[in-house]
Amino acid sequence: MLERIHEALKRDAVDEALALAQDWVAQAPDDAQAQRALSTTLAQAGDVAAALVALDQAILLAPEDAGLHFERAALLLRSRDNDAARDALGQSLGLDPNHLPSYLVQAQIALARGDIAEAERLSRTAARIDPEHPRLAALDALLALRGGDADRALALASAASAKVTDDPQLLSVLGFGYLAKRHWAFAEQAFRRVSELLPDARALRPLLAQLAAAQGRMGEAADLVAPLLEDEATATAALRRVGGLYALQAGRTDQALEQLRRALAAGPDRAVLQGLMQLWRERDDRDEAQATLEAALATHRDAGDLWAARLALETPGTAEGEQVLERWLGAMPDFVPALETAMFQRDRAADLEGAGRFAARLLELQPAHPAAGQFLAESLLAGDPDAAVNRARAAVAAQASEETRTPMRGWLGRLLDRAGRPADALAQWRSLHAEFGANRLALPVLAPAPDAGWPALSTPVPGTGHPILLWGLPGSGIERVVDTLAAGPMLRDRFSDQAPADPLAAPASAHALRDGTLAPAQLVEQWRAQLPARGIADGNVIDWLTWWDNALLLALRPHLPEGLLMVAVRDPRDMLLDWLASGSPVPLALDDPDTAAAWLAQGLEQLADLHEQDLYPHLLMRLDGVLDAPAQLAAVVGQALGVQLPPPPPAPRRMPPGRWRAYADLLAGPFAHLAPVAARLGYPDA
Numbered sequence: 007m008l009e010r011i012h013e014a015l016k017r018d019a020v021d022e023a024l025a026l027a028q029d030w031v032a033q034a035p036d037d038a039q040a041q042r043a044l045s046t047t048l049a050q051a052g053d054v055a056a057a058l059v060a061l062d063q064a065i066l067l068a069p070e071d072a073g074l075h076f077e078r079a080a081l082l083l084r085s086r087d088n089d090a091a092r093d094a095l096g097q098s099l100g101l102d103p104n105h106l107p108s109y110l111v112q113a114q115i116a117l118a119r120g121d122i123a124e125a126e127r128l129s130r131t132a133a134r135i136d137p138e139h140p141r142l143a144a145l146d147a148l149l150a151l152r153g154g155d156a157d158r159a160l161a162l163a164s165a166a167s168a169k170v171t172d173d174p175q176l177l178s179v180l181g182f183g184y185l186a187k188r189h190w191a192f193a194e195q196a197f198r199r200v201s202e203l204l205p206d207a208r209a210l211r212p213l214l215a216q217l218a219a220a221q222g223r224m225g226e227a228a229d230l231v232a233p234l235l236e237d238e239a240t241a242t243a244a245l246r247r248v249g250g251l252y253a254l255q256a257g258r259t260d261q262a263l264e265q266l267r268r269a270l271a272a273g274p275d276r277a278v279l280q281g282l283m284q285l286w287r288e289r290d291d292r293d294e295a296q297a298t299l300e301a302a303l304a305t306h307r308d309a310g311d312l313w314a315a316r317l318a319l320e321t322p323g324t325a326e327g328e329q330v331l332e333r334w335l336g337a338m339p340d341f342v343p344a345l346e347t348a349m350f351q352r353d354r355a356a357d358l359e360g361a362g363r364f365a366a367r368l369l370e371l372q373p374a375h376p377a378a379g380q381f382l383a384e385s386l387l388a389g390d391p392d393a394a395v396n397r398a399r400a401a402v403a404a405q406a407s408e409e410t411r412t413p414m415r416g417w418l419g420r421l422l423d424r425a426g427r428p429a430d431a432l433a434q435w436r437s438l439h440a441e442f443g444a445n446r447l448a449l450p451v452l453a454p455a456p457d458a459g460w461p462a463l464s465t466p467v468p469g470t471g472h473p474i475l476l477w478g479l480p481g482s483g484i485e486r487v488v489d490t491l492a493a494g495p496m497l498r499d500r501f502s503d504q505a506p507a508d509p510l511a512a513p514a515s516a517h518a519l520r521d522g523t524l525a526p527a528q529l530v531e532q533w534r535a536q537l538p539a540r541g542i543a544d545g546n547v548i549d550w551l552t553w554w555d556n557a558l559l560l561a562l563r564p565h566l567p568e569g570l571l572m573v574a575v576r577d578p579r580d581m582l583l584d585w586l587a588s589g590s591p592v593p594l595a596l597d598d599p600d601t602a603a604a605w606l607a608q609g610l611e612q613l614a615d616l617h618e619q620d621l622y623p624h625l626l627m628r629l630d631g632v633l634d635a636p637a638q639l640a641a642v643v644g645q646a647l648g649v650q651l652p653p654p655p656p657a658p659r660r661m662p663p664g665r666w667r668a669y670a671d672l673l674a675g676p677f678a679h680l681a682p683v684a685a686r687l688g689y690p691d692a
Contacts, residue, residue, distance in 0.1 A: 011043050015050055015115075023047045031060075036242065036272075038068035042077070049081060050115050057081055062209035066234065067242045069212030075182065078209065081114070110141055117145075122152055140166040140176065147179045156186035174200045190220045208234060212245065215252065224256035235265060243272030254281045259288065270302055274309035283315055295319055307337040314343065323355055340371060349381060358385055374404040376414055383421060391425040398422075412438070420587055423661070428668050435586045439596040446595040449605045450513035452612060453520040453557035460559055460621060461526070466568035471545020473566070477554040478574035479609050480590030480602075481581030483633045487574050488550055489654035490643045496548045497540055501591060506536040516555035526561035533566075548572075552592050556612045559622055571616075571624040572646070577689045578610055578680040579666035580630070582673070587661055603676030610683040618686070630663040667692070 041064035181196035250265030320327035379401025419434035478484025518524035636653035
């Protein structure tokens with residue numbers, strides 16, 4: 007329908023286009039595109055007021071569509087002089103080639119149609135007639151915005167606003183310019199002034215609500231759309247969606263539940279579903295959740311998000327869950343997420359035949375599907391290792407992007423290990439490390455122990471909190487400890503883009519302490535000073551460190567005696583093998599196993615010194631044998647702290663304890679570096 011309308015407009019068959027648009031709106035009154043097409047057609051017919059009404063209705067149907075707001079601004083450029091607009095469209099430019107309003111109106115219509123090139127051509131022509139006309143400046147500002155040049159748009163609109171004050175059109179363009187620059191407060195100021203100047207600015211309310219929400223004022227955002235939601239004429243599903251989400255974020259759960267439920271009734275939406283699921287969980291209202299989702303599924307059987315939400319209400323592996331999954335597969339037999347869910351559920355139920363069947367179907371639909379390719383290779387491993395390896399190599403080769411191929415190559419190495427091919431596995435892992443080594447961090451150089459010995463461990467000051475510093479070398483499994491402690495005041499921000507800029511951020515601080523260029527008290531003071539900004543007010547924190555050096559004890563012993571160092575450790579040779587196979591949380595370069603082993607040995611020697619000499623309050627967590635057993639891992643970590651912890655969520659399996667022995671010949675040199683410290687830590691020679 008839209009193409010037919012645009013084709014008629016290009017032929018100047020306005021009456022034909024208008025009839026088509028009106029028919030479309032009659033058939034689909036809740037379709038924003040239909041209302042948009044009607045607005046464009048009415049504008050070309052010269053009825054700007056009616057065009058604004060249709061466009062406002064489109065905005066109510068799709069309040070987050072920025073393009074609609076652009077078109078509204080274009081219509082506003084004409085709304086102050088409807089007679090002139092109609093006259094302009096009625097005139098022939100051949101009779102009056104210097105009639106500026108005609109060019110401006112035609113350009114604005116082209117802009118509404120999305121024909122930017124034509125709008126720019128008409129603007130250039132108009133500029134030859136009156137380059138200083140404020141309406142032309144506003145049009146050019148809109149064109150600049152559509153072209154992504156917000157700075158030029160703001161400059162043009164600001165200059166024109168100085169000549170024509172309190173003009174809604176120019177203020178609208180200014181608002182969009184600030185919006186594009188993410189200057190929320192300035193954009194809000196401009197649009198609030200527009201709403202004051204226009205008698206009916208209902209369509210601006212969703213935009214003002216969006217700006218309030220962008221500034222964290224969720225309650226105000228909800229209040230702005232509330233009057234529109236109380237009127238059935240304006241309470242569209244899209245407005246109920248945004249209004250419900252604003253209310254949810256403002257903590258108005260009853261209001262959010264009502265609006266999101268009604269939004270869902272109009273059609274499935276992921277954000278709406280997520281909001282509803284959160285509310286139902288908080289209220290522990292499974293019955294309402296089930297009834298609401300079943301009602302939605304009755305009319306939207308092909309909505310995958312609805313089925314996924316409905317399945318999430320059931321416990322995996324139960325008869326009820328299996329029944330919902332069967333219904334999902336019956337409704338959407340070739341839907342990839344449904345097949346993936348079925349494959350994983352069959353795998354968890356130890357139904358290898360069923361899982362294999364779903365994996366094969368997934369590969370028919372998506373020949374490069376990573377999980378399905380992995381599963382089929384894994385399913386062959388016990389009976390035919392060679393076939394498993396061939397299948398795995400084919401699955402890796404099928405990946406089109408490096409983003410998916412890289413983790414698949416790491417998995418291939420681990421499968422080669424389990425297939426009894428340690429040499430091939432080692433070659434696979436080394437190739438990965440060599441390929442990405444240039445983008446990884448150099449191994450930090452450790453500082454030597456102080457010549458004068460360690461400062462005295464001072465007495466903790468009451469009321470200063472009990473901070474925990476958490477650390478583990480590559481291959482130690484420290485990430486699983488972090489997962490286990492996630493319910494506490496755990497800070498992972500050192501591994502993110504928001505890492506604090508304190509002295510514990512860089513290994514160079516250890517050397518600065520050692521040579522005296524960093525005062526020990528200053529290190530602890532700067533660390534403490536950053537805690538409030540990281541969300542810690544009382545000093546009770548678990549701070550996951552990216553590195554450790556015993557030289558830090560020069561500061562911690564005298565100035566943080568109340569601290570506790572928690573360290574994860576395994577058999578050093580298993581740690582090296584795990585580092586080779588799975589990498590590490592800190593992306594350290596592993597240029598070759600011999601260099602990595604020598605560096606790993608230095609770090610573990612420092613740890614052994616700290617442990618044997620009891621240089622600082624610490625807990626040594628030995629994770630051998632529990633890394634892949636969530637309940638046992640939680641028991642080990644909880645016992646160390648004297649608390650009871652829930653098991654961490656499942657994670658990919660790691661190299662089993664003692665697996666290093668299969669590589670004793672291949673890695674004889676690196677393991678020789680690690681043997682002495684392994685003995686110090688209590689691990690057997692062989």
